[in-house]
Amino acid sequence: MKREYLIILALLAVLVAWPLLMGNYAVSQANRAMIYALAALSFSLLAGRLGWFSLCQTTFAGISGYTVAILGVRFGLPFPLVVTLALLLTTLSAVIFGLLTVRSRKVGFLMLTLALGQMVWALSFQWVDVTGGYNGIAGVRMPVYGGIDFNATRVFYVLVTTVTVAIFLAVWRLYRSPFGLLLLGIQENEQRMRALGHPVALARFSAFVLAGAIAGVAGVFLVYDMGIMSPSPLGLGHAVWVLTAAVLGGYRSLLGPALGVAVLITLETLVAQYTDRHMMVIGLVLLLSILLMPRGLADVLEQRFKRKSKPQASATTTTQGEEP
Amino acid sequence: MTDAQPEMSPVPALEVAGLAKSFGSLMVASDVHLRVTPGERRGLIGVNGAGKTTLFNMIAGELKPDRGSIGFFGEDITRDSVIQRTLKGLGRTYQVSTLVPSVTVRENLALARGDGRLPSLWQPWQSRLDDDLMTTADQLGLTPVLDEAVANLSYGTLRQLELAMVMAQKPRLLLLDEPAAGLSHAERQVLQGILQDLPQEVTLLMIEHDMEMVLALSDRISVLHQGEMFAEGTPEEISAHQGVRDIYLGRANG
Numbered sequence: 001m002k003r004e005y006l007i008i009l010a011l012l013a014v015l016v017a018w019p020l021l022m023g024n025y026a027v028s029q030a031n032r033a034m035i036y037a038l039a040a041l042s043f044s045l046l047a048g049r050l051g052w053f054s055l056c057q058t059t060f061a062g063i064s065g066y067t068v069a070i071l072g073v074r075f076g077l078p079f080p081l082v083v084t085l086a087l088l089l090t091t092l093s094a095v096i097f098g099l100l101t102v103r104s105r106k107v108g109f110l111m112l113t114l115a116l117g118q119m120v121w122a123l124s125f126q127w128v129d130v131t132g133g134y135n136g137i138a139g140v141r142m143p144v145y146g147g148i149d150f151n152a153t154r155v156f157y158v159l160v161t162t163v164t165v166a167i168f169l170a171v172w173r174l175y176r177s178p179f180g181l182l183l184l185g186i187q188e189n190e191q192r193m194r195a196l197g198h199p200v201a202l203a204r205f206s207a208f209v210l211a212g213a214i215a216g217v218a219g220v221f222l223v224y225d226m227g228i229m230s231p232s233p234l235g236l237g238h239a240v241w242v243l244t245a246a247v248l249g250g251y252r253s254l255l256g257p258a259l260g261v262a263v264l265i266t267l268e269t270l271v272a273q274y275t276d277r278h279m280m281v282i283g284l285v286l287l288l289s290i291l292l293m294p295r296g297l298a299d300v301l302e303q304r305f306k307r308k309s310k311p312q313a314s315a316t317t318t319t320q321g322e323e324p
Numbered sequence: 325m326t327d328a329q330p331e332m333s334p335v336p337a338l339e340v341a342g343l344a345k346s347f348g349s350l351m352v353a354s355d356v357h358l359r360v361t362p363g364e365r366r367g368l369i370g371v372n373g374a375g376k377t378t379l380f381n382m383i384a385g386e387l388k389p390d391r392g393s394i395g396f397f398g399e400d401i402t403r404d405s406v407i408q409r410t411l412k413g414l415g416r417t418y419q420v421s422t423l424v425p426s427v428t429v430r431e432n433l434a435l436a437r438g439d440g441r442l443p444s445l446w447q448p449w450q451s452r453l454d455d456d457l458m459t460t461a462d463q464l465g466l467t468p469v470l471d472e473a474v475a476n477l478s479y480g481t482l483r484q485l486e487l488a489m490v491m492a493q494k495p496r497l498l499l500l501d502e503p504a505a506g507l508s509h510a511e512r513q514v515l516q517g518i519l520q521d522l523p524q525e526v527t528l529l530m531i532e533h534d535m536e537m538v539l540a541l542s543d544r545i546s547v548l549h550q551g552e553m554f555a556e557g558t559p560e561e562i563s564a565h566q567g568v569r570d571i572y573l574g575r576a577n578g
Contacts, residue, residue, distance in 0.1 A: 178434060178443035178452050185424045185435050192423060195384065196489065197410040197438025206442060 003305060011255075015161050019154045028153050031225055033258075033265045034164045038218035040246040040257030041171060042211045048252040049175070049183035050207060052109050055239045056097060056117035057215045062234035063120065064090040064219025069137040069229035070130060079143040087216045094212025102205045117239060124231040136230030140223050151224075160221050167214060172254050174210075183207055248289055250296020259297050335398040337362040337497050337527040343382060343392035345375075352378045353551045356392070360497075365519075365528045367542035367559075369535075371571060374548040376531045377419060380499050383529075384416045385409045397496065411440045415495030419502050419531075421486040425475035429485055432474055433461055436492040457492050464488040464518060480511035487518065498522075500530040504537055512537060539563065547571075 019027050039061055046052040067086035071077045077085075101112045124131050131137070142150035150156055174180050182203050185193045194200050223229045232238070241264070249260025267285060271278040293300050340358040344351075352375045360366045370376050381387035383394055385406040393402045401409055423432050434452040444451070461467065464484040469477060477485065483503060490498065503519070504512050516537055522528065532538045538545060538559070545562040547555040555568050562568055 174445050176448050177445050178447065178449045179445040181427070181431055181434060181449045182443055184427060188424045188426060189422055191386070192418070193435070193438070194406045195386075195410055195416060196436060197407055197440055197493065198435070199407060199438075199440055199442060202442055 007255075012165070015165065019157050024153055027157050028225075029265060029269060031153065031157055031160050031221075033261050034160045035218050035221045035225060036242065036245065036261045036265070037258040038164055038167060038221070039215055039242045040249070040251075040261050041168065042215040042218065043242050044246045044251035044257040045171060045211045045214070046207060047246060048256075049180060049187060050204060051106065051187040052204075052208075053106075053243070054113045054211070055110060055236070055243070056113035056120075057211065058238045058242055059113075059117040059120045059234055060090050060094060060212045060215035061219030061222055062124065062231075063093050064216040065223035065229045065233065066124065066131060066137075068220055068223045069140050072141075073137050073139050083220055086220055087213065090216030090219065091209060091213045094209045094216075097212070098205045098208040101208065102201055114236075117234070118236070121231060121234040121236075124234050131229075131231070134231065136228050138228040140227050140229060142224050156225070160225075163217065163221070167217065168254065168258070171214075175254055179203065179206075244286065248286065248296060250293075250298035250300075252295065253298040253302065256296050256298035263297065334361060336360060336395065337364070337397055338383065338529065339393075339395035340379070340383065341393050341395070343379070343389045343394070345378060345382060345387065345389050351551050353382070353389070355552060356548070357553055358546060360527055360529055362397070362496075362527050363524050365541055365543045366530070367538040367545040368529060368531045368548060369533075369538060369545060369562075370548035370554070375551045376548055377501060379548065380416065380501055380531065384414065384499060407438075407440055410438065410493065413494070413496035414499070415490040415493045415497070416499035417483075417486045417490050417501055417503060419505065421482055423474050423482070423485060423489065426473065428471050428473055429461075429466055429477070430470045432485060432489065433457055433466075433470075433492070436489040438493075460492050461485075461488050463521075464491075465514065479506045480508060483507060483511075483515070484518075487515075491522075495526065497527045497529065500528065500532070502531050502533060504532055504534045516540060 018030055022030075039057055042057045042060070043054060046054050046057075064086045067089045068082050071085055072079070072082045097113075097116050100116070101109055104112050125133050142156065144150065148155055150159060182193060182198055185198070186200055186203060190200055219233075222233060226233075245260035245264045246257045247260070248263060249258065250256030264282075267282050268278065271281045275281065289297070336359045338358065338360040340356055343353055343356040345353040356375070356379060358379075368376055368379070378387065382389045385401070385404055385408075389402070393400055395401070396409070396412060396414060399412070401412065401414075404412070424435065430453065431449060434449045436457060437452075461470070464487055466481070466484060466488055469481055474482065474485065483506075487500075487503065500519075504515055507515060512534065519528070519530075519541055528541075530538070530541065542559055544556060545559055546553060547562065547565075547568050549571055554571070555562065555565050557565065
């Protein structure tokens with residue numbers, strides 16, 4: 001209990017110290033990491049609680065990003081309105097996707113989210129009039145308020161960090177709520193949850209929409225971070241990248257997805273400095289970590305901490321098999 | 325209401341009429357009739373494959389009958405969903421109870437008493453554990469294992485938890501699917517005591533193979549055979565029933 005708060009305080013300290021101690025490049029990498037941590041959190045909320053492996057969380061980020069780009073650049077709408085509309089439209093897409101996927105399970109869900117994601121991705125480069133096709137929409141800029149330029153890396157960092165931390169804390173709360181518990185219950189024993197009088201379909205649907213909205217926030221930050229919106233963030237590669245980060249870090253825990261993203265981005269940055277074959281190295285590292293830590297980095301760290309503080313706590317071990 | 329004249333048959337707690345179900349060419353229920361009065365303890369027996377669990381699944385709404393109707397305290401619930409039936413006061417336990425294995429007994433208890441609405445996204449889950457729930461858990465002997473993961477529970481304790489979860493719902497009709505299966509003799513004694521102590525207003529319909537327990541607990545016993553009601557009567561009548569002895573007791577006692 002207390003240890004949990006200590007970890008959170010330590011993390012917050014690192015996040016505060018980072019822009020004060022590190023160079024511009026490291027801060028901008030941190031921005032990118034935070035954005036993908038949100039996307040991975042969105043993925044993990046569904047994967048960890050419901051056993052639903054989604055390939056369309058980056059699609060929601062993409063829908064959000066395109067809305068920002070189109071409304072902000074093409075129509076020149078003011079920043080608060082652009083962001084509000086982007087999040088509304090993303091949530092609406094999540095509602096529609098959610099209605100289509102709510103009855104599906106495991107592989108069916110994976111395939112449906114793959115299909116939906118690929119459809120939106122295709123739309124993003126084929127609907128040239130609106131999206132600008134492969135060229136995308138350039139010139140997406142944060143506003144300047146009261147002399148503060150939000151495009152500046154460190155200012156942007158403060159904004160992204162604040163929102164990301166707030167969302168992680170909210171999801172932390174959600175994981176410990178009866179709703180969070182119900183999602184776990186649905187994953188492990190759906191029939192029983194129904195017989196206990198819980199609205200199973202509604203709970204699933206709500207989680208899906210919520211996860212979509214979180215991905216929408218990631219999308220808003222992503223497009224302002226890149227300054228341009230193009231089809232590539234909607235591609236399967238990004239969806240799989242997020243999945244990889246979440247699995248590497250441990251999608252069952254709250255901080256696992258953030259940890260996975262941080263490790264993956266660090267790896268990519270470091271290894272690319274030394275060799276062109278960095279993908280081979282990263283692949284090897286992934287292979288080993290999945291083999292040695294099937295439940296993710298966060299779980300390994302958690303077990304290590306636990307062994308030190310208490311002989312054995314029973315709550316976190318699962319009897320369910322590992323799902324792909 | 326009906327309480328003025330006890331001799332008149334009151335609105336039944338459960339009225340199953342002409343229920344039929346087949347899986348392909350396999351007829352698992354053909355024209356099943358069952359009438360259970362409020363407050364009654366009814367045993368439901370029959371050899372394996374007689375269609376007992378199928379009947380339970382239809383009463384609980386997990387299986388749609390091909391024909392027939394199910395009345396619950398005078399209300400037709402044939403078309404209601406599982407959740408609707410639960411909210412109306414129908415509770416059931418399962419033959420193979422698993423609940424949510426990866427979390428603790430306490431967390432499972434917090435999942436009891438669904439009300440058909442989305443639970444809070446913001447309150448801690450512990451807020452759902454009130455005195456009432458913890459008393460039920462204590463009566464069923466769960467206090468020592470509250471922080472144990474359900475996956476680590478012994479079979480007997482798991483059944484107690486299962487029962488606590490469904491009791492917490494305060495059901496008007498409780499369907500118990502082989503509550504004593506797999507329990508040790510001592511655990512059976514405890515379970516029997518618990519069932520005997522159930523509030524009188526709870527109607528009980530129980531599938532059970534332990535004849536000693538069925539005979540001790542039931543006001544009346546129904547015998548299901550090959551998808552049909554074969555006999556019904558008091559424990560004495562059923563024990564003496566030659567046909568029942570032939571198909572069930574004879575075989576059960578070797």
